[in-house]
Amino acid sequence: MELSQDAYNFSQLVLEEFGAPYRKEEIEKKILNIEEKYKNLEELNPQNNQEKYSLDYEKKFNNIKDEEDKQKELEQIMKGNPYLQAMGCSHDRRKERELFEKPTKEKLDNAEYFKGEGNKAIKEKDYEKAAYFYQKALLQFDYTFPDNNDEQQRFDLLSQQCFVNMSLVKYYQKEYDDSLQNARQALKLNQSNIKALFRIATIHLERDEYDKTEEVIKQMEEIDNNKEVQQLKSQLLQQKSKYQKDEKKVYADMFSKLNKEK
Structure with a gap:
């Protein structure tokens, strides 16, 4: 049985219309386009110099919205896409691994620094910026495992302070559920x-x-x-x-x- 030209043309049209979004090549092209679109985002490159270190994170903060937009566009491609769902999450874990492998003291020092920047932002009533820095501080704790009592005490104290401060920021932003959640996290570390x-x-x-x-x-x-x-x-x-x-x-x-x- 031969396929008529009309039937062939119709099948090609259907494939182009409905198949293209799920093809590996098309998806990879879309992802590359997004990467190209946001390639000018400032790279985070901490230095030993405290002033330079602060400046880099100021630049990073100024690009938060672009980073969020980039992630939203990538997530949009992921949603409802059988190809990507079959492949699973391809999130690059290198940054998490790099953070995990840093010495505990360095991670606690970083958390202390970010907390200080968050405190400055609160005084300036820049709550979005404060939340960003407290979140950066809290991220350090997710990959920190104290090796001795002194580190554990410092870890517990810093964690409590950051959770309490984040709770305050979320309260000012009228995000009461998030504020409660952070306050309760602090209470898990210290009920008093x-x-x-x-x-x-x-x-x-x-x-x-x-x-x-x-x-x-x-x-x-x-x-x-x-x-x-x-x-x-x-x-x-x-x-x-x-x-x-x-x-x-x-x-x-x-x-x-x-x-x-x-």
């Missing part, structure tokens, strides 16, 4: 971390979750019943009282309307 508890209580109060706020405040009072804790408790009582008055007024107005309708 008063700053982490304070942030959690503040978010619960922000969300009018009075019972949860009161529960956390009680925890804080047992640890350190300081001025800030008392101020937060006073704020809770005021908001709770106002809420109860407003609620009572709503019910009173509702019953008043019902009585008038009778």
